[in-house]
Amino acid sequence: MPATVTPNRVEPDRRHHLEDHDNGSGRRPPTDKRTGGGGDNDNWDRSRGNYGPRERLRRARMGVFFAIASDLMFFVAIVSTFFVNQSTGHINVYNQYVNDWTPTAVPRILWFNTLVLLISSLTMEMARRQMFREHDAMDEWLGLGKPITRRTIPWLIATIILGLAFLAGQWTAWRQLAAQHVFFRTNQSSHFFYLITGVHAVHLFLGIAILIAAFTGLYLSRQLETRQIIVDSASWYWHAMGLLWIFLFALLAFCQ
Amino acid sequence: MTLPNQQVLSPKLYTRLFTTDHRIIGLQYLALALFSVTIGTLLSLVMRIHLVWPTWPLPLHGLILPEDYLAVVTLHGTIMLFFVLTTAPQAGFGNLILPSQLGARHMAFPVLNALSFWTTAAALITLLSSPLVPNGAAISGWTAYPPLSAVAAAGPGQGLGMDLWLVSISLFALASTASSINILTTIIRNRCPGLTWDRLPLTVWGWFTAALLSLIAFSVLLAALLLLFCDRHCGTGFFVPTGDLVNGVLHRGANGSPLLWLHLFWFFGHPEVYIAILPGMGLTSMLLANFSRRRPFAYRTMIYTTLLIGLLGLLVWGHHMFVSGLNPFASSAFSVSSIAIAIPATAKVLSWLATIWRAKPQYTTAMLFSLGFVSLFIAGGLTGPILAQPILDQYLNNTLFVVAHFHLIMAMAGVFGLFAATYYWFPQISAALGKPNLILSESLGRWHFWITILAAYAVFLPMHLSGLAGEPRHYAQLTTGSLTPTTALLARTIPANLHTTYSAFVLAAAQLLFFYNLVRTLLRGTPAPENPWQSTTLEWHPQFTNPFFPLPASDEETEKIIVYRDPCHYHAPPSGTIFIPQWMPDASIDPKPE
Numbered sequence: 001m002p003a004t005v006t007p008n009r010v011e012p013d014r015r016h017h018l019e020d021h022d023n024g025s026g027r028r029p030p031t032d033k034r035t036g037g038g039g040d041n042d043n044w045d046r047s048r049g050n051y052g053p054r055e056r057l058r059r060a061r062m063g064v065f066f067a068i069a070s071d072l073m074f075f076v077a078i079v080s081t082f083f084v085n086q087s088t089g090h091i092n093v094y095n096q097y098v099n100d101w102t103p104t105a106v107p108r109i110l111w112f113n114t115l116v117l118l119i120s121s122l123t124m125e126m127a128r129r130q131m132f133r134e135h136d137a138m139d140e141w142l143g144l145g146k147p148i149t150r151r152t153i154p155w156l157i158a159t160i161i162l163g164l165a166f167l168a169g170q171w172t173a174w175r176q177l178a179a180q181h182v183f184f185r186t187n188q189s190s191h192f193f194y195l196i197t198g199v200h201a202v203h204l205f206l207g208i209a210i211l212i213a214a215f216t217g218l219y220l221s222r223q224l225e226t227r228q229i230i231v232d233s234a235s236w237y238w239h240a241m242g243l244l245w246i247f248l249f250a251l252l253a254f255c256q
Numbered sequence: 257m258t259l260p261n262q263q264v265l266s267p268k269l270y271t272r273l274f275t276t277d278h279r280i281i282g283l284q285y286l287a288l289a290l291f292s293v294t295i296g297t298l299l300s301l302v303m304r305i306h307l308v309w310p311t312w313p314l315p316l317h318g319l320i321l322p323e324d325y326l327a328v329v330t331l332h333g334t335i336m337l338f339f340v341l342t343t344a345p346q347a348g349f350g351n352l353i354l355p356s357q358l359g360a361r362h363m364a365f366p367v368l369n370a371l372s373f374w375t376t377a378a379a380l381i382t383l384l385s386s387p388l389v390p391n392g393a394a395i396s397g398w399t400a401y402p403p404l405s406a407v408a409a410a411g412p413g414q415g416l417g418m419d420l421w422l423v424s425i426s427l428f429a430l431a432s433t434a435s436s437i438n439i440l441t442t443i444i445r446n447r448c449p450g451l452t453w454d455r456l457p458l459t460v461w462g463w464f465t466a467a468l469l470s471l472i473a474f475s476v477l478l479a480a481l482l483l484l485f486c487d488r489h490c491g492t493g494f495f496v497p498t499g500d501l502v503n504g505v506l507h508r509g510a511n512g513s514p515l516l517w518l519h520l521f522w523f524f525g526h527p528e529v530y531i532a533i534l535p536g537m538g539l540t541s542m543l544l545a546n547f548s549r550r551r552p553f554a555y556r557t558m559i560y561t562t563l564l565i566g567l568l569g570l571l572v573w574g575h576h577m578f579v580s581g582l583n584p585f586a587s588s589a590f591s592v593s594s595i596a597i598a599i600p601a602t603a604k605v606l607s608w609l610a611t612i613w614r615a616k617p618q619y620t621t622a623m624l625f626s627l628g629f630v631s632l633f634i635a636g637g638l639t640g641p642i643l644a645q646p647i648l649d650q651y652l653n654n655t656l657f658v659v660a661h662f663h664l665i666m667a668m669a670g671v672f673g674l675f676a677a678t679y680y681w682f683p684q685i686s687a688a689l690g691k692p693n694l695i696l697s698e699s700l701g702r703w704h705f706w707i708t709i710l711a712a713y714a715v716f717l718p719m720h721l722s723g724l725a726g727e728p729r730h731y732a733q734l735t736t737g738s739l740t741p742t743t744a745l746l747a748r749t750i751p752a753n754l755h756t757t758y759s760a761f762v763l764a765a766a767q768l769l770f771f772y773n774l775v776r777t778l779l780r781g782t783p784a785p786e787n788p789w790q791s792t793t794l795e796w797h798p799q800f801t802n803p804f805f806p807l808p809a810s811d812e813e814t815e816k817i818i819v820y821r822d823p824c825h826y827h828a829p830p831s832g833t834i835f836i837p838q839w840m841p842d843a844s845i846d847p848k849p850e
Contacts, residue, residue: 062441073475074478074479076476084513085511088512184491
């Protein structure tokens with residue numbers, strides 16, 4: 001029987017992230033505040049290039065930024081298809097060049113939905129800002145309760161409710177159009193109406209899933225920094241979708 | 257002692273397979289690409305055999321019908337373009353090498369990285385399952401032009417086979433977008449202290465530009481795939497023209513345009529070929545410099561030309577559409593922008609030649625493959641400005657001339673870049689597998705190089721001539737059938753085709769040498785010294801090449817990776833050539849006189 005070699009680990013391996021300024025003895029507090037002493041060795045803000053307590057947050061933000069940029073290209077492609085299709089005609093049996101684009105009248109409720117989405121962006125921003133109150137962050141880092149989570153949760157719930165209200169509003173708009181016998185396959189304009197609102201709704205649906213994940217994360221994650229990152233990323237995504245909707249809505253309402 | 261790549265050495269299969277360690281993910285990508293390139297090569301051999309011996313029955317299948325041939329063309333193109341030339345240089349070597357060239361220990365988002373890989377694997381499985389469904393795989397080529405791709409009744413394989421193609425490429429587009437987000441964020445945020453933008457190796461600039469292009473291009477492809485899916489299943493007609501008659505069925509309702517698909521597809525498709533080649537260009541610059549013991553000629557200009565090629569790559573998609581009914585004025589504009597690419601491309605070639613000019617380079621296998629890259633890049637590039645002229649393209653676009661052009665400049669040059677990378681970075685590959693510093697056999701490598709480059713030219717140079725003689729591409733059969741002037745014309749290309757087929761077999765057989773070299777070295781190789789090529793870039797820092805190097809106990813020691821200078825610093829004092837790695841502080845080279 002072969003000898004079994006068991007490595008004798010005196011200390012259990014600690015998971016620590018060197019790049020995130022964690023040397024195994026705990027991380028620096030996730031604030032921009034200058035803490036620590038004025039001496040050389042305990043100054044947490046000395047210049048270290050890309051190393052510091054905010055590094056993970058900035059990295060995550062950059063990732064979200066690139067994801068949004070690529071998503072923007074996705075919508076640019078669809079919107080340019082819209083314009084091409086709108087201005088394209090064809091030659092009919094009488095050899096005439098005709099363009100039978102018939103605009104889809106935008107249901108009134110979309111105005112209301114737009115307003116709801118704008119307000120949800122405001123509540124999301126409030127939730128995001130609660131995550132970065134330095135006073136509370138220091139309290140929480142020192143173990144004095146979870147003031148940040150407590151303050152953020154109501155705003156996050158408000159955003160989720162408003163987001164669901166927007167989706168319900170979009171559903172109503174589709175139902176209203178369907179009642180007028182305008183379906184996805186009815187005509188070119190309706191293709192685009194359903195496609196653009198549908199694809200945007202899928203994005204918002206994903207956004208609500210992210211918000212629920214952030215909500216869960218606020219309870220489950222012990223690292224304040226991780227919680228900040230989840231809420232911050234979710235909020236930039238949410239803002240981007242809100243801004244995008246304004247453009248898409250303007251396109252559908254005024255450019256048909 | 258904590259090992260930096262503990263996950264690598266972990267005995268648990270699950271931990272090793274679903275790891276978030278970027279080097280293992282890089283190896284997984286490379287393994288996926290190696291598997292794909294084997295299948296793609298076998299498919300190309302099937303095509304070559306069928307073109308010269310049309311009655312040869314494919315084992316386990318039988319006679320190759322025209323639709324089978326088109327399915328093989330489609331699979332070959334899709335596998336090679338997406339799963340080899342996009343995956344291996346960008347995601348494979350990008351994961352394996354990029355973080356250590358930045359002095360970083362991780363990619364920015366390790367979990368996203370693993371997700372990208374497994375999504376890519378799912379995409380490949382989806383694509384490879386498409387020949388097994390009823391009516392077989394899609395037949396509309398890797399470009400999937402409608403209405404052939406938009407109407408299920410257009411041909412065999414355009415039903416479920418085409419749907420699987422759409423699903424596969426959509427998954428691939430998502431995975432590539434995620435992967436490029438990761439690469440861009442890593443390059444911008446995870447550089448080690450001292451690694452400023454102008455100290456980045458040119459390989460990193462190649463990956464950076466290619467990632468920017470993926471980010472922009474793949475989401476447009478995804479939108480186009482979504483629209484095509486709606487055309488197939490939701491009753492829309494974005495790409496189907498009014499009154500289109502497909503297989504006896506008149507399509508009335510739609511008012512779309514196949515040209516629209518071409519615009520969207522090639523807006524992705526042209527940047528895609530630069531995604532495939534830019535990492536190879538960066539590597540070539542660095543390898544030529546390293547083995548010539550010189551700094552790449554006009555380093556800063558090389559950074560700008562890389563970015564400029566990327567930018568121009570986004571503006572030239574129309575040159576794929578000269579014969580598709582594009583407005584002639586638009587053709588002229590696209591022609592000008594396409595020919596403009598010759599300027600940064602020529603600047604690159606000049607820099608490569610100037611770097612090795614009278615440098616008495618060290619001809620290692622990696623260097624030979626880099627020189628091969630330059631040679632193929634020039635040979636394939638010279639036909640670029642010809643094809644970029646609408647008038648000439650009218651004649652040449654649907655002939656083998658185009659096949660020769662893009663196989664030389666993209667496929668062969670891309671693969672040579674991959675070979676150079678494999679020979680050069682093999683110590684890194686073996687280190688990621690837990691056996692540090694193995695190098696591939698140089699003598700086998702030399703045989704591999706010479707046979708491969710001669711066979712590659714033997715395959716693709718004659719295609720220029722048969723293309724000029726009018727041999728069309730995508731045709732399953734050239735000469736059988738009724739005797740028409742066309743068949744008489746094409747009968748003349750048969751000798752050239754035979755030559756190409758034989759050469760293709762030699763080219764494929766030469767790769768067995770490479771496989772043998774890989775396996776032999778991994779099983780029985782002896783470790784080489786650290787930094788065997790005397791390179792200056794950070795991936796050869798002892799902390800990255802040696803998996804048994806102890807992880808620094810504290811933050812302070814992590815910071816010991818600091819970059820002090822540009823890459824490629826070589827001195828030639830009388831005592832012999834010395835090289836100064838990027839991480840070496842000045843004091844340790846020439847201590848100041850007391």
